[in-house]
Amino acid sequence: MTHRKARTSLQLSCRFASRTLAIATFAFAACAGMSGAALAQTSTATRDDTPQIDSAIANKDWNAALTQLDARIASNPRDVQAKFKRATVLARLNRDDDAIAAFTEITQAYPELPEPYNNLAALYAKKGRYEDARAALETAVKANPGYALAYDNLGDLYLRLASESYKRAQSLGSKSPLTSQRITAIQNIYTPPKKRAGAADGASGAGAAVAPRTAADEWAPASGPVSPAMPAPDEFSPFGGPTGPLPTTPYVAPKAQP
Numbered sequence: 001m002t003h004r005k006a007r008t009s010l011q012l013s014c015r016f017a018s019r020t021l022a023i024a025t026f027a028f029a030a031c032a033g034m035s036g037a038a039l040a041q042t043s044t045a046t047r048d049d050t051p052q053i054d055s056a057i058a059n060k061d062w063n064a065a066l067t068q069l070d071a072r073i074a075s076n077p078r079d080v081q082a083k084f085k086r087a088t089v090l091a092r093l094n095r096d097d098d099a100i101a102a103f104t105e106i107t108q109a110y111p112e113l114p115e116p117y118n119n120l121a122a123l124y125a126k127k128g129r130y131e132d133a134r135a136a137l138e139t140a141v142k143a144n145p146g147y148a149l150a151y152d153n154l155g156d157l158y159l160r161l162a163s164e165s166y167k168r169a170q171s172l173g174s175k176s177p178l179t180s181q182r183i184t185a186i187q188n189i190y191t192p193p194k195k196r197a198g199a200a201d202g203a204s205g206a207g208a209a210v211a212p213r214t215a216a217d218e219w220a221p222a223s224g225p226v227s228p229a230m231p232a233p234d235e236f237s238p239f240g241g242p243t244g245p246l247p248t249t250p251y252v253a254p255k256a257q258p
Contacts, residue, residue, distance in 0.1 A: 053085065062092045080110055088119065096123050107139075114140035114147045121153060130164070133157055159186050 050072060056065035069086040073079060087102035100123050106116040117140035124133035134157055140150035163186045166179050 050082065050085075053082075057085065057089065060092075062089050065089050066093065080106060080113075084116065087116070091119070091123060096126065099123055112143050114144040114150055117143065118147075118150050118153065121150075121157070125157065125160070130157065130161055134161070159189065162186060 050068075053065055053068045053072065056062075056068060066086065066089050069082050069089065072082045073086065076082065083102065083106055087099050087106065090096075090102055091099035100120060103116045103120045103123070106113065107120070110116070117136045121133040121136040121140070124130070124136060134154070137150050137154040137157060140147055141154065144150075163183055166183045166186075169176075169179050170183075
């Protein structure tokens with residue numbers, strides 16, 4: 001099978017799609033019968049049969065997962081699913097430069113896959129490389145116009161860029177009251193102000209408002225309950241905060257051929 005034939009367009013999984021911090025597995029299924037809007041072409045694919053690796057990831061045993069993934073890729077050098085998992089595990093180990101290199105390699109080999117661009121954007125944003133993050137997300141939505149997660153993250157990133165621009169204007173002497181109002185408005189999207197005491201909801205006292213964006217604490221191979229994770233009030237950043245959340249989601253990917 002040629003390299004071109006190995007590629008395929010994607011369809012988002014019906015599983016829970018977290019905006020942040022979800023280690024991805026690749027949910028393989030037969031692509032026949034999917035809508036034309038989701039797939040430019042169809043192919044059959046089988047589930048990535050790496051249960052031990054998935055178990056290590058689910059248990060946050062990143063070093064063990066990395067060792068197993070290295071072995072998997074050595075014996076299956078065209079297994080793009082294993083390469084994606086490996087790149088994500090590298091990010092979990094805070095080996096961001098290595099993760100960026102790994103995701104970049106995937107985008108070069110499979111430019112039609114939006115998820116690697118999405119994770120690249122998260123890593124770039126973590127490093128403050130917002131223009132690179134924007135370029136990656138814009139490429140993701142061009143690769144798959146139906147990839148809602150990238151649009152969500154692109155919106156978050158635009159807010160961050162807007163906030164940085166307004167702050168830059170202030171530092172250059174802008175006296176416009178609208179500048180301060182807009183900075184505050186953007187900040188409140190992520191960290192709403194505390195409720196006023198005696199609010200009409202009948203709550204006793206003032207309580208801290210819940211951040212509007214939640215995240216799955218971890219990916220697990222099987223569907224199940226998730227633990228919400230909120231960005232701290234001082235951690236205004238796209239993708240749920242600067243602690244390294246990676247917005248990913250399961251998807252149908254090309255099956256590697258030996």
